[in-house]
Amino acid sequence: MEIEKLKKEQCYGCSACMNICPKKAITMKQDEKGFIYPVIDKSLCIHCGLCTKVCPSIQNQEVPSEKYRKSYACKNKNDAVRMQSSSGGIFTLLAQYILKQKGVVFGAKWNANYMVEHAYMEKEEEISLFQGSKYLQSSIHTSYQQAKTFLEAGRKVLFTGTPCQIAGLKTFLGKEYENLYTQDFICHGVPSPKFWEKYLAYRTPKGSEITHINFRDKEKYDWNNFSLAIDFNNKKRYNRTNTKDFFMQVFLSDICLRDSCYVCHYKNHQTLADITLADLWGAKEIIPHMYDEKGVSLVITYTPKGQELLEAIHPYIEKQEITLEKVGKYNPSLRKPAKKPENREQFFIDLEQQNFKKLIQTYKKRFIGVKRFYRKCKGGVKKIILFR
Ligand SMILES: Cc1cc2nc3c(=O)[nH]c(=O)nc-3n(C[C@H](O)[C@H](O)[C@H](O)COP(=O)(O)OP(=O)(O)OC[C@H]3O[C@@H](n4cnc5c(N)ncnc54)[C@H](O)[C@@H]3O)c2cc1C
Structure with a gap:
């Protein structure tokens, strides 16, 4: 092949x-x-x-043995960091741990056009650029080559990204490095960058410029009802919950994901990363004493290095071991890929042919509402039902 x-x-x-x-x-x-x-x-x-x-689709890669797999509910004790992060602010602590040892951390940040790209940082002051989920596939550019150069020079590297990006890094490197740590996240899938570009052009008032975007704003609403917040240079702010914002509705309805996301091979613990981060959706039921509205993370360690990372940040977190039995029902992306909606191709035809206002009219009425899977507790996973 x-x-x-x-x-x-x-x-x-x-x-x-x-x-x-x-x-x-x-x-x-x-x-x-x-x-x-x-x-x-x-x-x-x-x-x-x-x-x-080096193609992870062609080459078979060995996933870590089950014996190291452990899962935890975790929260960064620093509430300010949690507010700036998507879930429990664990990424920031992992990054600090590596940077304090003069290591290098790779992750995803916005570029000047508010598209997402991979980059690296060497200073703690840069962490804020990488905090927070950006719901788009980041462009890797030459990050794998750069990571290899740092690794060969003996520096510790923490490489963070989607499970498929970690798989790509591993096949690219072709061998294990003692000084490499990898962190991925439970991934819903990545939506179309073209749709994002058109959404942003529609959302940006004429004559103004975007100054900041946060897909996981917790200030106006809370962690469970997180909103997409966009700041403009005229001091205006767009801020709507994920259930009401059109981009998030389309993303979460699965209609505009990358083709490979519908058949993703990295579900159900088939990850190659040392440690996986996620939102602990359902925290209120799974671990009520740790729940609050600023966010709780699910952390799964897969290797001794993953355990080492979690051990290292231990003083700065609240942590409790949990079983994954209940987690899957609140966080379906842990177990299986998103299902491709039948009208996905039609959506992309409409994206091409209709102006954005018309596209919203066409699809808004199909989102018959947001069904909250409270599953015995408030604050569970939200799912947008697409009407055909
Ligand atoms: C596209 C996408 C889909 C996700 N789907 C789910 C899901 O279905 N269920 C779930 O529980 N969690 C999902 N997450 C993960 C979750 O949103 C948090 O990123 C995770 O819980 C870590 O949160 P944190 O508070 O520790 O750190 P944060 O500060 O929120 O995490 C920042 C980390 O995410 C990385 N990152 C951000 N955006 C991207 C990107 N576009 N590509 C690669 N890396 C990126 C940064 O490099 C950094 O490592 C998803 C994240 C992304 C980016």
């Missing part, structure tokens, strides 16, 4: 092939839906086969 022969759903867009190519013959280009795929410049390709060798 060659990367060019992969079906769309087999390519995660992890960019390992682009990073490994010795001739820079591979570029990641957006398709008509806005998702990035590798394109090979035939005039530069020397048929070395390295791109195939």
Whole structure:
């Protein structure tokens, strides 16, 4: 199997092939839906086969043994950090632990156009740029190459990203590094960047510029009812809960996810990361004494390095071991990929053909409402039901 022969759903867009190519013959280009795929410049390709060798879709990767798997409810004791983070503010502590040892941390941050890209930081002052979930696939660029350079130089590296990006990093590196730590998260899937671009253009008032975006604002509402907040340079702020905002409705309805997200292989603990972070949805029922409205994280360790990371941040967190039995029903993305809605293709045709106002009219009425899976407790997972 060659990367060019992969079906769309087999390519995660992890960019390992682009990073490994010795001739820079591979570029990641957006398709008509806005998702990035590798394109090979035939005039530069020397048929070395390295791109195939590092493709996580083609190569089998061994997942860590079950014996190290442990799951916890965790909260950063620093409430201010939790408020700036998506769930319990655990990423910030992991980053601080590595940075204090003169290590390097890779993660996703906004670029100047409010698209998401991977980058690295070496100073604690930069952590805020990486905090918070950005619900888009980040462009890896040459992050895998940069991580390898740091690793070879003997520096500790914490690489954070989606499970498929961690898989791409591992195949790219091709060997274990003592000084590499990897952290992913339970991933719902990534929505179309083209849809995001059009949404932002529609949302931005004429003549103003965006100054800040937070997909997980907890100030106006709370962790359970998190909102998408967009600040503009005219001091105006857009702020609507995830159940009422059109971008979040479309994202959570699963209609605009990347093809590979519907068949994601990294569900049900098939991750290659040392440690996985997530929202502990259902916290109120699972662990009532730890629940509050600022956010609780689910942390799953998969390897001794994952345990080491959690041990290192122990003084700064509230933590309790939990079983995963109850967690899956509140957080379906832990167990299985999103189901592809039948009208996904039609959505992308409409995205192309309709102006954004019309698109909202077309699809808003199909969201018949938000069904809250309170499951015995308030504050469970929210699911948007798409009417066909
Ligand atoms: C696309 C996406 C889908 C998610 N789906 C779920 C889900 O279904 N269920 C669930 O429980 N949790 C999900 N999460 C994870 C969750 O939102 C939190 O990121 C996680 O709980 C960590 O929170 P925190 O408070 O510890 O740290 P935070 O400060 O919130 O986490 C920041 C970390 O997330 C990384 N990050 C942010 N955006 C991206 C991105 N676009 N691509 C790669 N890395 C990124 C940063 O690099 C950093 O490592 C998702 C996150 C993303 C980005």
